[in-house]
Amino acid sequence: MNTFVLDRPRERAVLIGLCTPPEIPRQQVEEYLSELAFLADTAGADVLDTIIQERKLRDPAYFIGKGKVEELAGYIKENAIDIVIVDDDLSPGQARNLERAFECKVIDRTGLILQIFAIRAKSARAKMQVELAQLEYMLPRLSGQWTHLSKQKGGIGTKGPGETQIETDRRLVRNRISWLKKKLREVSLQHSTQTQGRRLIPGVALVGYTNAGKSTLMNALCPEAGAFAENRLFATLDTKTRRLELKINKLVLLSDTVGFIRKLPHNLVESFKSTLDEVLQADFLLHVIDVSHPGFEEQMQVVGETLKEIGVQHDNIIEVFNKIDALEDSAVLRELRTHYPDAVFISAARGINLFALKEKISDHLAKDFRERKIRTHVSNYKLIGYLYEHAEVIEKHYLDEEIELTYRVHKNSIKHIDAHINAFREMEHAAADL
Known part of the structure; x- marks a missing residue:
């Protein structure tokens, strides 16, 4: 049982892969479909069957051949398949044609991965990132989403309401994409500031x-x-x-x-x-x-x-x-x-x-640590303590009233530690002048 898709029943799925030897051999397609089945299971679907078709080129209208589409349509109806998942990216037209032929949902590998990311996203940042990717994926596929309006024809000199609705929807999606990109830049800048240390x-x-x-x-x-x-x-x-x-x-x-x-x-x-x-x-x-x-x-x-x-x-x-x-x-x-x-x-x-x-x-x-030496008065406890806390002191030698420390520090911290050392020295000199 899927442990995180609990709010809806699992769907019955069929996977489709296209083999175009010698570029893509059958064995490779089988491996891809095995992974696709794992993806489908992660998204909350039970895979009933996997279909591989061999052809020289993908069909521009259906991705797979029309004969295979007709053959699968009967199988899908007979087995009450809820969703067909194709292992390669489909054009908007191919997805639309397959949905009409199969009378069920059809998505490609990209759509499936985006669905899994949407399920997995927990933080506000991850949810925004996934939504942005989904909207950019959806934008070129909006045509055909408003076929329920196709019967409402506009007169001469007017636009049909269906076309108006599609354009409105595209504009809304583009506006949302722009807003998400701006928001993600702000979140990224905020995260960068918080993690600067x-x-x-x-x-x-x-x-x-x-x-x-x-x-x-x-x-x-x-x-x-x-x-x-x-x-x-x-x-x-x-x-x-x-x-x-x-x-x-x-x-x-x-x-x-x-x-x-x-x-x-x-x-x-x-x-x-x-x-x-x-x-x-x-x-x-x-x-x-x-x-x-x-x-x-x-x-x-x-x-x-x-x-x-x-x-x-x-x-x-x-x-x-x-x-x-x-x-x-x-x-x-x-x-x-x-x-x-x-x-x-x-x-x-x-x-x-x-x-x-x-x-x-x-x-x-x-390999990224640098070895350095410093000499200071033995009474400069703050500087000595700071080095022991923020660097790796590997040697120390007492020279009359002074102490020489050999320490190792990561290259990222050299400027930061040097600034603190200079501050401690200035404090020491100020105390001596008093």
């Missing part, structure tokens, strides 16, 4: 394909995190940031972000760019990979392409292969270790090898 602290962001185990890993590393984790796609939409204690530094901030998926709608990526700021601002990324998934290498490629799309241009990424406990053949794990020598292999759910992951994070962070 965090930038002084090293940041690590979890990224990966949806359902790879990012939230489970965050809960394992930061037990107080309380990140929602479930065997569903897109369990996390809102970015969560928690403290992670490491030996190299007293505090590191770990952020859990929305998962990626193949064929992720472009307007959805655009809408969620402000949420993904944590990824862009992080010192480095942990790319969490579900090693038990047969198509994990393609998922890795999808994540890489999506990161480039949102503006990540560095290779400062640690690959974390999760769910190693689900691998039945140990030889597979040995081969993966050979192919990915710098990766870490863990099971977040069972806590396997998490210490090694923390060590890897510490080693990675160490």
Whole structure:
């Protein structure tokens, strides 16, 4: 039973995929439809059947061939199908023609993903982002939504009420889109102001394909995190940031972000760019990979392409292969270790090898720490205490009435700590003058 779609009965669904060999082989379409079935289940539908048609080109009117449409129409009516889900984007005309032929709802993969995001959105920010993506998806599809007005014809020199209604609706949608974009810019600016202090602290962001185990890993590393984790796609939409204690530094901030998926709608990526700021601002990324998934290498490629799309241009990424406990053949794990020598292999759910992951994070962070020295009077307790609290003091030497401290500090904090040191020195000089 779906645990979060409780306010409406589950719908009966049929999935449709198009195979166009050699560009898209049948095996690949089967994998895509398997994922689409998982998406449908997440959205609250029971998949009764999946249909794959092979043809050289998609039909401009129906996406699949007209003969297949007629064949499916009988099956859909006989089995009381509520919704047909197509694995590729449909044009407004194709969706309209299929709905007329099947006499039931027809949506494409993008529409399904948007529906799941709408279900999952909890915060005001996430709800606005999803609504923006939905409206931008809906805008070119508004034609035909007002067919109930088609009988009301306008006279010579006048516009038909149907056309007027469509234009009015488009204008309302465009106005709403403009308002949402403005509001999201304000929310993003407010969030940036609120989190400005965090930038002084090293940041690590979890990224990966949806359902790879990012939230489970965050809960394992930061037990107080309380990140929602479930065997569903897109369990996390809102970015969560928690403290992670490491030996190299007293505090590191770990952020859990929305998962990626193949064929992720472009307007959805655009809408969620402000949420993904944590990824862009992080010192480095942990790319969490579900090693038990047969198509994990393609998922890795999808994540890489999506990161480039949102503006990540560095290779400062640690690959974390999760769910190693689900691998039945140990030889597979040995081969993966050979192919990915710098990766870490863990099971977040069972806590396997998490210490090694923390060590890897510490080693990675160490590259961004700078070693510095300072000499001050032994009585300058405020300055000395500040350094012990906000930096890592690794050596101290007493020189008569002075003390020399060698400390390490993260590159993000150098200017901030230097400003405080100068303030303490000025206080010391002022006291001496008195």
